[in-house]
Amino acid sequence: MRAARAVLVGIGVVVAAYGFLLLWQRQRPDQLEAVATWWIAGVVLHDAVLAGAVLLVGALLVRRVPAAARTPVAVGAVVLGSVTLAAVPVLLAYGRRADNPTLLDRSYGWGWTALALLVVVAVVAATVVRVRRGRPESGPGPDPEA
Amino acid sequence: MTSRAAGLVPSPDRFTSRLRSPAVAARVGLWLGITFGVCFLTGLLSHYAQQPSQPVPFPTSPSWGYRLTQGLHVVAGTAAVPLLLVKLWTVYPRLFERVGPFRPGPLLVTVLERLSIAVLVATAVFQLAIGLANSAQWYPWTFSFRATHYATSFVLIGALVVHIAVKLPVIRRALGADVDDESQDRESARSPRGTQGVLSRRGLLRTTWLAAGVAALAVAGQSVPGLRQVSVFGVRSGDGPQGIPINGSAAAAGVVPAVTSEAWRLSVSHGERSVELSRDDLLAMPQRTETLPIACVEGWSASGTWSGVRVRDLLALVDAPADSDLRVRSMQTDGPSYTVTTLQGNFAADDRTLLALGLDGETLALDHGYPCRIIAPNRPGVLQTKWVGSIEVLA
Structure with missing residues (x-):
C-alpha cells in the first residue's frame, strides 16, 4: 500500500509537471500572468467570498426559517444555488453575437424563473407534508453552525 | 501569524x-x-x-x-x-x-x-x-x-x-x-x-x-x-437554418461575395493534375445522401441529412488514391482559424464522407457552407470545413 501510494504520487507529479510545461511553452508571458491571476482569483472567490456567503445563509436559515421548513429550504438552496452558479455564462449571455441567432437562443431568464418556481413549489410541498405528519421537531434547535 | x-x-x-x-x-x-x-x-x-x-x-x-x-x-x-x-x-x-x-x-x-x-x-x-x-x-x-x-x-x-x-x-x-x-x-x-x-x-x-x-x-x-424542452440552460435550442445550429456565419467569415459569385469554382488537385468544377458540375456527379451529426467541441450537436458528392469520387477525377490525405481550404478570409484543414486518408476513403451540396432536401444554406462543405462521420465540427474552395491531395 505504501509503495503503491508512492508510485501514485510520482505519477501525479509527472503528469502535473507536464501540464505546467505545456502552459509555459504555449503562452506569452502576459497570458501566463492572466492564467495565474485566474487560478488565484478562483480560490479566493471560493474560499473567502462564496464559502463566507454560504456560512451566512446557513446561519440565517437556522435563525429565521421555521423548524419544519429548514430541511426542505436547505435542500432547495443547495440545488438552486449550485445550478445557478453553473448557469452564470448563459444567464449573462455575453457571448451572444448579432450574426448568429442560433447561439444562446433560449430565454435563459425565464428558464431560471421556471427552475426557481419548481424548487419553491417542491420546498413548500415538502414543508406542508412535514407539518401534516406532525414532526416539526425533527428540525433541530439553533446551532452555532448550520 | x-x-x-x-x-x-x-x-x-x-x-x-x-x-x-x-x-x-x-x-x-x-x-x-x-x-x-x-x-x-x-x-x-x-x-x-x-x-x-x-x-x-x-x-x-x-x-x-x-x-x-x-x-x-x-x-x-x-x-x-x-x-x-x-x-x-x-x-x-x-x-x-x-x-x-x-x-x-x-x-x-x-x-x-x-x-x-x-x-x-x-x-x-x-x-x-x-x-x-x-x-x-x-x-x-x-x-x-x-x-x-x-x-x-x-x-x-x-x-x-x-x-x-x-x-x-x-x-x-x-x-x-x-x-x-x-x-x-x-x-x-x-x-x-x-x-x-x-x-x-x-x-x-x-x-x-x-x-x-x-x-x-x-x-x-x-x-x-x-x-431539448427541459434543458433550459442549453447553449443551443437546436434551431437554425435547415434545422441545424451554426457556429460561424457566412457574414462573419467574409465569404458572401466570393461564394455567391458566378465565377466560383471548386479546385481539386493532385500534383500536376487538377480540375475546376462549378456547382452544376458537382450536381451532375452521382449524388449520395447521408445522415450525419455536426458535433461541436463546445458540446452541442445536431443530426442532419446531407446530400452531395462522395469525396472519394472527387479524388477519382484526378486519379488520386481514395485514402489520400487532403488539404481542404475554405473561401473564408476572416474569422477564427480552421480556414485550412487536413482531411485524413481514412476519412477521405470513407463512403459516408461527402462534399455536401444540400441539407434536409434543400440547397445548402449560406451559413452551413454554400456552395459546398465537408461532412464526415465521427469528426469534430470545426474540421467540417464550410465554403470549400479547394481540395488538394497531399503527397
Missing part, C-alpha cells in the same frame, strides 16, 4: 457540523473524481481528433462517437459544479488547520500536501469556470482557451492523483464504513460535540446527487434532442 490575524481566522474547532466529515467528502469526491476523469479522457480524445497528423488514425466509426463523447464532456463538467461545491464545503475547516510545530520532515510533507491541494482547488475551479464560459462563447480573458484548458487538465489530473494517493487510507476507511461512521472525524464534529444540523449525511448526499442531476439535465438537451 499575529494574534490579531489569528482572531480573524476561525479555528477548525469552530466548525461542528457532522456533515463536514471524511465519510461525506470521500463519497462526493468519488463522483467528482469520476466526472473529472470523464472530462479528461473525452478532452484528450477531442484534442487528438483535431491533430492534423495522427500516428494512429482517428476512427470514422461510429459516426456519433465524437457527438457522444463531447456531449458527455460538457454534461459531466456541468454536473461537477455542484459536486465540487459540496466537496469543498465538507473539507472547508481543514483550510484553517495550523501547521504543527517545526519539525523538518513532517512540515515539508504538510507544506507539499497543502500546495498540491491549492493547485487542485485552483485548477478545478478554473477548468469548470472557463469550460462553461467557452461553451457559451464568452471569453473574458487574454489567454488561449484551447491551449490553456488542455494544459491545465494535466495539472488538475496530476494534482488529483497526488491527492488520492495521499488520502488513500482515509478514502478506503470512509468508503468501507457506514456513512454515519465518525471514527475519522475531527473531535469538534463528532458526537456529542458535533451538531446534527438540518440535514443528515444521507440527506446531504441525496441533495448533492439531485443538484448534479439537475445541472446535467439543464444542459444535456444541447446534445440529446429528446431533452
Whole structure:
C-alpha cells in the first residue's frame, strides 16, 4: 500500500509537471500572468467570498426559517444555488453575437424563473407534508453552525 | 501569524457540523473524481481528433462517437459544479488547520500536501469556470482557451492523483464504513460535540446527487434532442437554418461575395493534375445522401441529412488514391482559424464522407457552407470545413 501510494504520487507529479510545461511553452508571458491571476482569483472567490456567503445563509436559515421548513429550504438552496452558479455564462449571455441567432437562443431568464418556481413549489410541498405528519421537531434547535 | 490575524481566522474547532466529515467528502469526491476523469479522457480524445497528423488514425466509426463523447464532456463538467461545491464545503475547516510545530520532515510533507491541494482547488475551479464560459462563447480573458484548458487538465489530473494517493487510507476507511461512521472525524464534529444540523449525511448526499442531476439535465438537451424542452440552460435550442445550429456565419467569415459569385469554382488537385468544377458540375456527379451529426467541441450537436458528392469520387477525377490525405481550404478570409484543414486518408476513403451540396432536401444554406462543405462521420465540427474552395491531395 505504501509503495503503491508512492508510485501514485510520482505519477501525479509527472503528469502535473507536464501540464505546467505545456502552459509555459504555449503562452506569452502576459497570458501566463492572466492564467495565474485566474487560478488565484478562483480560490479566493471560493474560499473567502462564496464559502463566507454560504456560512451566512446557513446561519440565517437556522435563525429565521421555521423548524419544519429548514430541511426542505436547505435542500432547495443547495440545488438552486449550485445550478445557478453553473448557469452564470448563459444567464449573462455575453457571448451572444448579432450574426448568429442560433447561439444562446433560449430565454435563459425565464428558464431560471421556471427552475426557481419548481424548487419553491417542491420546498413548500415538502414543508406542508412535514407539518401534516406532525414532526416539526425533527428540525433541530439553533446551532452555532448550520 | 499575529494574534490579531489569528482572531480573524476561525479555528477548525469552530466548525461542528457532522456533515463536514471524511465519510461525506470521500463519497462526493468519488463522483467528482469520476466526472473529472470523464472530462479528461473525452478532452484528450477531442484534442487528438483535431491533430492534423495522427500516428494512429482517428476512427470514422461510429459516426456519433465524437457527438457522444463531447456531449458527455460538457454534461459531466456541468454536473461537477455542484459536486465540487459540496466537496469543498465538507473539507472547508481543514483550510484553517495550523501547521504543527517545526519539525523538518513532517512540515515539508504538510507544506507539499497543502500546495498540491491549492493547485487542485485552483485548477478545478478554473477548468469548470472557463469550460462553461467557452461553451457559451464568452471569453473574458487574454489567454488561449484551447491551449490553456488542455494544459491545465494535466495539472488538475496530476494534482488529483497526488491527492488520492495521499488520502488513500482515509478514502478506503470512509468508503468501507457506514456513512454515519465518525471514527475519522475531527473531535469538534463528532458526537456529542458535533451538531446534527438540518440535514443528515444521507440527506446531504441525496441533495448533492439531485443538484448534479439537475445541472446535467439543464444542459444535456444541447446534445440529446429528446431533452431539448427541459434543458433550459442549453447553449443551443437546436434551431437554425435547415434545422441545424451554426457556429460561424457566412457574414462573419467574409465569404458572401466570393461564394455567391458566378465565377466560383471548386479546385481539386493532385500534383500536376487538377480540375475546376462549378456547382452544376458537382450536381451532375452521382449524388449520395447521408445522415450525419455536426458535433461541436463546445458540446452541442445536431443530426442532419446531407446530400452531395462522395469525396472519394472527387479524388477519382484526378486519379488520386481514395485514402489520400487532403488539404481542404475554405473561401473564408476572416474569422477564427480552421480556414485550412487536413482531411485524413481514412476519412477521405470513407463512403459516408461527402462534399455536401444540400441539407434536409434543400440547397445548402449560406451559413452551413454554400456552395459546398465537408461532412464526415465521427469528426469534430470545426474540421467540417464550410465554403470549400479547394481540395488538394497531399503527397
